[in-house]
Amino acid sequence: MANIITYAENFLHTFEESPFTEVDSLLLSYLSYIHFPTEPEAVNTFEGVTIRELFKAEYFREMFSGLKAGLSMKNLFANCSASPRFRDVKVFAYRFQTDDELDKQFAAVSFDLGDSIYIAFRGTDSTLTGWQEDFNMSIDYPIPSQKEAFAYITDIALHTDKPLMTGGHSKGGNLAVFAAASAEGFIQDRITDIYSHDGPGFYSSRLEETGFVNIRSRIHKTIPQFSVVGMLLDNENECKIIRSSENGLNQHDPLSWEIVDNKFDCLDELKQNAVLISSTLNEWISGLTDEEKRKISVEFFGVLERTGVSTLNEIQNDKIHKIPLIIKEMAALDSETRSFFMKILGELFAKGAKNFSDMLTPDRAIEKTSDKNAEKSLPEPVEGK
Secondary structure, three states: OEOHHHHHHHOOOOOOOOOOOHHHHHHHHHHOOOOOOOOOHHHHOOOOEEHHHHOOHHHHHHHHOOOOOHHHHHHHHHHHHHOOOOOOOEEEEEEEEEEOOOOEEEEEEEEEOOOOEEEEEOOOOOEHHHHHHHHHOOOOOOOHHHHHHHHHHHHHHHOOOOOEEEEEEOHHHHHHHHHHHHOOHHHHOOEEEEEEEOOOOEOHHHHOOHHHHHHHHHEEEEEEOOOOHHHOOEOOOOEEEEOEOOOHHHHHOHHHEOEEOOEEOEEOOOOHHHHHHHHHHHHHHHHOOHHHHHHHHHHHHHHHHHOOOOEHHHHHHOHHHHHHHHHHHHHOOOHHHHHHHHHHHHHHHHHHHHHHHHHOOHHHOOOOOOOOOOOEOOOOOOOOO
């Protein structure tokens, strides 16, 4: 089954011949994870450089090193650099910022498609800073990356008069929606489409704000059949459910999303266990006070930092050494903090057990539809702030 790598290799129509689609949005959003080089300087300015001009061996180490799927990303970029659809697309205004003290991890890049501009926001990388900022979405509004996304889309809009599209994968999808919703009215009017690919949502009170209401009809939300990240908090509108070649949480990986011709292979419904997990997490998070959330953020990520871990990849790649260190640090917490963690984990498991029981009753069963490609609404949101 095709994914965005084989799509870039085989779908050779230019954008003049075949209009921009959600698949193109996912592909460009995924390219935003690349660490674009400091040279040529044009990639960091409004001048820009084409994708095929960037496909040079001397740039590879800087562009792909440290990426979780570096080889796959390189293959995707190679196919794009050879494709008549993507090779002349200009990459410009690349931005990357990280600040451990502010818990900020932000990156964005823009693509000139000729008749329009696509603004891509990077999702969460493997750094603890990035994941801590994601958790802080449930506490602070706006978080530092959301502020940067607003500033970035404003900057791009003031440097071009072309129509704008924006999107991102994971946290990048949230940033795209926030940036579009927060933009000045004259900029919002130029935004034709907003794409959130398995990106977390917002509290329902935020979705009632004028900026969100103004752009709601232009938001395109896509999630895999086992979506957890994309169902966190409340969601802004309906979504499409995409078939994935992976299982469980690995479906969050855009490379697993299946494509038929130039469209996603859509499904009727989410996996029941994904609904269970996401509804449990949402209820648990909304039941915590801001003080409790901040304590989790400070104490849990503090434990990881004290073990010398800076990325989640380090834990995954060295479980034998890292996990015992984490357990040791957790055990060294004062009794009050340990009791706090036991309490909130107990609440999480209790909510999970209740939701599992409710899901087995007939009135909570997930309804099926006959239209395979129909757009689906997400489960009822959990009221937050």
